[in-house]
Amino acid sequence: MKSFHKSPWLLHYDASSCNGCDIEVLACTMPRYDVERFGIINTGNPMHADIFCVTGGVNEQNAPVVKQIYDQIPEPKVVVAVGTCACTGGVFKECYNILGGVDKVIPVDIYVPGCAARPESIIDGVVKALALYQEKHDKMVKEGRGLPEGE
């Protein structure tokens, strides 16, 4: 049962980021950092995702979008807030349209600070998310949820 943290599929969503953190998230998948060696794939589909990576603070308009994407990801799932804006709202915190960090809308498990967050710290955050993912998975198995026959 220990192998399940070896294949985390990542869903990346840009809430209202300046794109600095987005570029760093994508840089993780590039040859220099190559997160695919850990089995991490940047998927575009919430139905296939395990880890939800959000960059930027959440604003009034995309709050329901973030919430909906979160609901579409099957259990177990882990949410990683990447960058200062995603953690707290950052420099945009006082803007009239910004609600604040991602945790104002959905429960966040891992906070990766930085402006922009370095690829090293993003990978570090994702690796921390893996441990949590395994924990959530084991809990889910114990409760007997998620399998098609259990439906």
Place this chain on the structure above:
Amino acid sequence: MQKADIIKIVSILAFIVLAPVLGGLLEGIDRKISARMQRRVGPKITQPFYDVLKLFNKEYISVNKKQLFLLLSHIFFVVFAGGLFFGGYDMLMVFLSLSTASIFMILAASSTHTAYTGVGTVRELVQMMCCEPAELLVAVGFYLASAVGGIHYASLGLANDPSFMVKDLINVDKPAIMYMPGFFIAFVFILTIKFRKSPFDLSTSHHAHQEVVKGLTAEFSGGAYAITEIAEWYEEVMLLGVVALFFVTNNPISYIWAALAVIIVFFLEILIDNTSARVKWDLMFKASWGVILACAGTNLLVLEILPQVLRH
């Protein structure tokens, strides 16, 4: 029970048990080679198995209860087609079962009525339109080639009884590729579509590729997606088996050549995947029908005329 029956049962069972293992490893090797081509380290070659195990342990979400049944029908018909092929049965039946499997896949995807799967299913239908003629022509080609390259042709000066049966097709004196190089080119061309490789990964794509949010498979979560992956492994092994069939004769050494050909074709597919960008559906349609008509069509004409020329 006769010896031939035992061999038949053993090869069908071997296919059912070993094909997913082999298919998973092939996908792992594919991902590793792709990564190396992009100067990355890449995942372990056992990565696809971790992916599938994880998917089985994810929550299963679906808006339509029929989806799982249709997907199970899909994998059943893929395994059925492969079993027929490795059991030495009719080539036409093999390809028709494979088409049935594709239809179940399309039904499973469209059962959710979402925009992304809608686009994916339409594109999958176009992909089928590109693949089906080549598949059926290849079966016909094998039939005609077995008449020309049959066992007793040379000694009797007559055409051998042509056959669609795989067990007869592997029992020829000269490899089929000698008589059907055009069919081979057409088949390798549509393999790119069948394997969902770039430039023809329109309906759904692999690994980190993204197109219309995974298109056909967009609504498959957890175990449902794992079933799709396993069905793909079965299909991949079966189609590579067809590639091998072009080279197999009644001489055991030919199996080495067949294995070599499979490896080369597989590598070629990875190379094409990594060196080309996705095309639009109309270009795929024109290109595949062009190649099929030019290569397989010409070859078909030659095979029709050749026996009559040789007889006189």
